Amino acid sequence: MFAKHENACYAAAKGGSSDDVQGVFISLWPKSLFSNPALTTLPHRCQGHWRRKALENQTDQQQSPQQDYSLSMAQANLRAIPLFVFSAAFVIAAYRITWGGGALRLAIITFIEPVAFWPAMIFGIVAHEWLHGIGWTLFGRKPWSVMRFGIHWKTLTPYAHCTVPLDVASYRVGGALPGILLGGLPAVIGVLLGIGWIAIFGAFFLAAAVGDFLVLWLLRSLPPSTLVKDHPSRAGCLVVTDDSGVSV
Numbered sequence: 405m406f407a408k409h410e411n412a413c414y415a416a417a418k419g420g421s422s423d424d425v426q427g428v429f430i431s432l433w434p435k436s437l438f439s440n441p442a443l444t445t446l447p448h449r450c451q452g453h454w455r456r457k458a459l460e461n462q463t464d465q466q467q468s469p470q471q472d473y474s475l476s477m478a479q480a481n482l483r484a485i486p487l488f489v490f491s492a493a494f495v496i497a498a499y500r501i502t503w504g505g506g507a508l509r510l511a512i513i514t515f516i517e518p519v520a521f522w523p524a525m526i527f528g529i530v531a532h533e534w535l536h537g538i539g540w541t542l543f544g545r546k547p548w549s550v551m552r553f554g555i556h557w558k559t560l561t562p563y564a565h566c567t568v569p570l571d572v573a574s575y576r577v578g579g580a581l582p583g584i585l586l587g588g589l590p591a592v593i594g595v596l597l598g599i600g601w602i603a604i605f606g607a608f609f610l611a612a613a614v615g616d617f618l619v620l621w622l623l624r625s626l627p628p629s630t631l632v633k634d635h636p637s638r639a640g641c642l643v644v645t646d647d648s649g650v651s652v
């Protein structure tokens with residue numbers, strides 16, 4: 405289904421309309437998109453519209469010029485260490501101030517009990533990566549099949565990777581979601597209600613999300629509609645640009 409404007413574009417180019425119009429434009433990308441005589445007759449506004457549509461559907465294999473907004477996994481982990489310690493310490497200190505040293509000690513003992521600790525860790529790590537995927541596919545309106553999950557073995561870092569470009573606003577939501585839902589939210593609930601192990605779980609997974617927050621900071625200057633592609637091997641993304649190097 406296409407919006408009125410898209411149908412108008414197609415009509416202008418081909419003198420008709422078709423359900424596979426998007427496929428036609430994508431298959432023409434990148435070389436022949438603008439040299440195709442039928443398409444060069446499109447109004448300028450329509451050309452920009454289809455250029456973005458074609459770029460949005462690029463996969464990892466198709467390369468257009470890109471601006472790099474990424475850090476290596478090792479760099480991201482190294483830069484995250486001070487923030488990691490600070491955010492975990494902040495939550496734990498808040499719990500201790502509110503509920504006292506005895507309650508904190510008890511919370512730590514409960515948290516490190518192996519029967520609870522390992523399932524909680526595995527759940528947290530898997531849920532963290534899934535929440536990236538849910539955020540990116542839901543807000544970026546992409547199918548789940550564009551997501552890839554795995555572990556970067558060199559740095560022992562689990563990752564979620566979106567294989568198609570997204571607008572940076574959706575990319576930011578997906579990037580922030582695990583830190584908020586698995587970190588900030590349980591930390592606040594645990595501290596406010598005095599449920600120690602939830603507070604510590606939150607402290608741990610808030611700290612685990614500082615790499616994601618570093619990436620958000622890296623992207624802070626990009627306008628919300630900027631098209632970005634999640635980096636296939638590094639933390640962060642690439643700004644997708646057209647042939648002239650202009651972001652769309």
Ligand SMILES: [Zn+2]
Pocket residue numbers: 532536582613616
């Ligand atoms: Zn993450």
